Amino acid sequence: MSKRKLSRQQRWRIEKIQAERARRAEKRGDQDTEKLAAGEYGPEQQGRVTAHFGRTLEVAPAGGGEPVRCHLRANLEGLVTGDRVIWRAGQDGSGVVVARGGRDNVLERPDARGQLKPVAANIDQILVVFAVEPEPHANLIDRYLVAAEATGIAPVLVLNKVDLLPPEGGTLRGLLARYEALGYPVVTTTTARADGLDALHARLAGRTSVFVGQSGVGKSSLIDRLLPDAELRIGALSEDSRKGRHTTTTARLYRMPSGGELIDSPGIREFGLTHLDEGQVAEGFVEFRELLGRCRFRDCRHRQEPGCALIEAVDEGTIHADRFASYRRIVDSLDET
Template sequence: MSKRKLSRQQRWRIEKIQAERARRAEQLDARDADRLAAGEYGPEQPGRVIAHFGRTLDVGPEGEGDAVRCHLRANLEGLVTGDRVIWRAARDGSGVVVARAERDNVLERPDARGQLKPVAANIDQILIVFAVEPAPHANLIDRYLVAAEATGIAPVLVLNKIDLLPEAGGELRELLGRYEALGYPVVATTTARADGLTALLARLDGRTSVFVGQSGVGKSSLIDRLLPDEELRIGALSKDSRKGTHTTTTARLYRLPASDGGELIDSPGIREFGLVHLDEQQVTEGFIEFRDHLGRCRFRDCRHRHEPGCALLAAVERGEIHPERFASYRRIVDTLDES
C-alpha cells in the first residue's frame, strides 16, 4: 500500500511543528544546563523509570524512596518504563534525567501502523497467566511462549484459579507436565485462599516481571492482591462469556511489598501480547525443542510440511518432538500465511 503524498502546505506545517518542538526542547535543555552550572541540582545518582509521560517521567531512586517527577534532557529520546537512568534532584523536589544506562532487554509491541514500539525494558521474566476457567488451549499457550521466546526474556507459566481444579488435576495437569518436561517453570496460584500466592511470590522475589495472558484469566485480580495499596481496577468477569476486561492505561513499575526486591511492570500494552510482528522463522525458533534439529533438513528452504529429509518431521517420528506441539506449530504458521 503506497503512502499518501502530502501537499506543500501540509509538509510546511509538519516541518514548522517539528521545528517548534525542537526549539522548546533546546530551550528546556539550556535552562537545565544553567541550573546545573548554578548548583541547583544535586549529584548524579542511579534510578529506574517508574512511569513515562511524554517529556516527563517518574524516576524511583535506587533503594528506598518515593518517585520523583523528572524531565528529560533534549538529547534523550525513547525512554520507557523499566529503563535504568542517571538523574539529578533539584531543590524544588523535581529532577532531571541526564543519561540512560545500557538495557538488558526491551519488550516491544506493534503500534497502530504495525511498527514495533518499545513499551518496557530490563525485564527478568514474562509470566504467562492462564486459568482453569476459561479453559486454556495448548495452541494459545504455545503462541504466548513463542512470543516470549522472541523477546529473549525468560517465560514462566502461571496456572491461576487452581481452586477450581479437580483433585486429580485432569488433562490440564498432564498438559502442564509436557511444558515442565521442556524446562519451562510452572507456578500454580489462586486468590481464593490465603496461601494461594505463596509459590508466585517466591517466583517474583528479586525479579522484574510482567504478566501476559488472555482476558478472564485473573491477571488483574492477581495484581490487585500483590499490590494491595495501589488503586488498580479489576474488569468484570461476564457470567455469559466468562471473559474479563482490563482497565489499566499506563505502563508503570510497581515495587512488590510482599516480596524481596520484586518489581512488576503492568500495562494493557504488555498484557495484550501477540505474534503479529513475527515471521515464520521466528515462530519456528520459538519452539525450543526444535532448535537442535534446525539447519539439518535436506533442503535449505524446507518449510517442515511434507518435504523429504525434513529433520523436524523425523524428530516427531522418533518421539523427540511431541506430535501435538508440532501440530500446534503448523497451525500458528498457517495463521501467519493467512494473514
C-alpha cells in the same frame, strides 16, 4: 510538528554526553556541568522508570524513596518502564531525566500498524499468566512463549485460579506437564487460599518480572494481593463471554517487599508475532532447535517435504503433535498477514 532528524555527528555527541552523565552519577558527587537552570536542580543520581506518561515519567530513586514525576530532556526519547536513568531532583518536588543507562533487554510488541513498540526494559522473567477460566488454549500459550523466546527473556507459566480445577486436574494438568517437560517453570496460584501465592512469592523474589496474558486471567487481582497498598482497578469477568475487560492502561513497575520488582503491562488478548519470520518462530519452539538445519532440503518449510527432520520427530513422538500443529498455525497466520 515533524520530528527533527539528527545527523550522525549529533547522535554521537548526544550518546557521548549521556555516557559521561552516567559515569558521573555512579561516582555520586560531581555536579552537572551543563546547568539546566541555576540552583533549581540537584546533583545527578541514578533511578528506575516506574511509569511512562508521554513526555513525563515516574522515577524511583535508586537509594529508595517515593517515585518522582520527571520531565525529559530534549533529544531523550524512547524510554520505557524499567529503564535505568540518570535524573536530577528539582526544588519543587519534580525532576528531570538527563540520560538513560544501559539495557539488559527490552520487551517489544507490534502496534496496530505492525511496528515494534517497546513496553518495558531490564526484565529477568516474563510471567505468562493464564487461568482455569477463561479456558486457556495451548496455541495462545505457545504464541506467548515464542514471543518471549524471541526477546531472550526467560518465560514462566503461571496458572491462576487453580481452586477451580476439578480434583483430578483435568486436561490442564496434562498441558502443564507437557510444558514442564520442555523445561519451562510452572507456578500455580489462587487468591482463594491464604497460601495460594506462596510459590509465586518465591518466584518473584529478587527478580524483575513482567506479567502478560489475556484479560480476565487475574493479573491485576494477583498484583492486588502481592502489593496490598497498590491502587489497582480489577475488571469484572463477563458472565456471557467469560472474557475479561481491559483494566490497566500503562506499564507500571512496583517494588516488592521481598526485594524484587514487578511490571504490570496493559492487558492484551493476543501477543502479535507479525514481526517474526518462519525461522524465528521455529527457534521459539525450544524442542525444535537441535533439529533445525537437519532436513534433507535446506529450504524446507516443514510442511510436506520428504526428509523433514521435524515431521520425522513428530512421527517418532519426540515432538508432540499438538506443539507441531501449533507451530503450523502460527506460521500460517504469518502468511495470512
